[in-house]
Amino acid sequence: MKKILLPFLIYLAFISESSLMQALLPQENNMEWQFIPRFSMVMILFIAMYLNSTYGLVYGLGFGLLTDLLYTDIIGVYLFSMAATAYITSVFSRYLFGNLIVTLLLSIVGVSILEFFVYGLNSLIGISNQMIDMFLYKRLLPTLILNGFFAILIYYPYVKQLNLLKDTLKEN
């Protein structure tokens, strides 16, 4: 895979989050459960796990800033959370062998770290007023299921491409 294609792919995932929220999930979100797509974060977590931690950190910073500018009113929340999440996940992945189950587990852990960071910061600023029990049960759980499915869906093609990219990076 060409190096230039990677940010483009993540950008597509990033935009699809917003479209998905608008078109496919309105009924579901009106009810009890909140399914929050974090597809760009999952893809960045894969980079942090399979490529290297610096790449993960840089992509986390970049797409965090983009999320802040485009989808929220306040700059800094996602910038910090996404970069920190990518870094923490890359540290974890050093101690674990990379297969489907471990990757799925780490993606789920990563997405929940991100959710906790964003929830904490937003509560601090006063944007969110959800109680912690509601957050855990009605928001975190469905979100993890949705993003877990996404991680399984992209695992085989995406990891293959990332490994190819890693080889070309080593050669240079």
Next chain:
Amino acid sequence: MPHFFSNKRLIILLVSIIILVALIGFSMKKRESLTLPEQFLKDSAGLTQTIFYKPANTIAGFFENLAEMKQLYKENQMLKARLDEYAKLYVQYEEVKKTNETLKAQLDKEEDLTDFKVREATVIGRSPDQWNQFIYINKGEKDGIKPKMAVISPQGFIGKVTNVSLFQSTVQLISDNDRTNRFSAIVQGERNIFGTIEGYDPKRQALLFKKIPVDAKIKKGQKVITSGLGDVFPPNLLIGEVIDIEPDEVGLTQTAYLKPSADLYDLDHVMVLEREMPAVDESLKEKEEE
């Protein structure tokens, strides 16, 4: 993990937290307009969203149709019953409209506070995290949209335009919990009761209608509309219906819970309203200043 926090990393972490706080502080003050790079980013993202929006909507529409088919018969029965009511109301409406026009003509009054210009727009995206309740529409500065304009869906008032770039703009829904997202509203009744809409309660899925005088008597099912005070929104836009009332923490005012009349989750086409006449006559203002 002994190497998780070496000295260097600890310093980097501290510095980044300081930067984080500074950035949040900077962006929390309300800005009137966006900077150029922000506008450029929003426009290019808006373009991609427009491409994505069409196929996503087609697929969603298909499933929605399937779900709707089940209820079609029941709905048809109900609508038939409503049709008679409509005919009666229409006759009344025509009569009232005519009287209003003659009265206006007698008064020589052409412009009205309630007049507004309507612009149609399509929703191309939505803020994916549910903390921020923003939607993005495909009309921007080029089409004459300005910040603070009111946005409605066919069912009622949904929010206001917060920032505008050239080809797209951001709409903050009334359910957003931002502390600047407040506006005055009235309970329709024999006497108008004033209050402000301040945020959303996710647990009860209702808007919070606060600062109602403690002696005001409000019944469940009463309609709440925008007041039109404050120079920004046109009056008489339907916001919602009272579902519950309780005294607030201190007991000096009351808080009512409103069920929004518009479905804030299923928005496709919205209308942006521009007030044609400012509430205060500019010439009068100048005279006062002299």
